[in-house]
Amino acid sequence: MLALYRKCPHLGxxxxxxxxxxxxxxxxxxxxxxxxxxxxxxxxxxxxxxxxPTSVGSDGQYVVSTGKKITGPPIGTATFDTRDTDKIPHCTG
Ligand code: FES
Structure with missing residues (x-):
């Protein structure tokens, strides 16, 4: 599980x-x-x-610690989806 912060790191x-x-x-x-x-x-x-940060509590519940933000990965990180940006359809321009 991954808990992403939906605030854009550009201008928020x-x-x-x-x-x-x-x-x-x-x-x-x-x-x-x-x-x-x-x-x-x-x-x-x-x-x-x-x-x-995420964890699984003693009760088995998934826990997201929203008080501790982890800085996003640097530009160039490509661990999963390496499709070419220019060759796929997008919702924005
Ligand atoms: S605030 Fe998201 S791209 Fe600028």
């Missing part, structure tokens, strides 16, 4: 839910694009999406 706009065309997160403000893992693929953002 709220990132909408996953785009159903690219299956990426696409910021409507200035066009930054992130894979489903929050890794940056396009736009002016300085890094990937920030995230929150």
């Amino acid at each position: 706009c709220q990132i909408p839910p996953l785009c159903d065309k690219s299956h990426w997160f696409e910021c409507l403000c200035h066009g930054s694009k992130y894979t489903i893992l929050g890794e940056k693929r396009a736009g002016p953002a300085p890094r990937g999406m920030d995230r929150f």
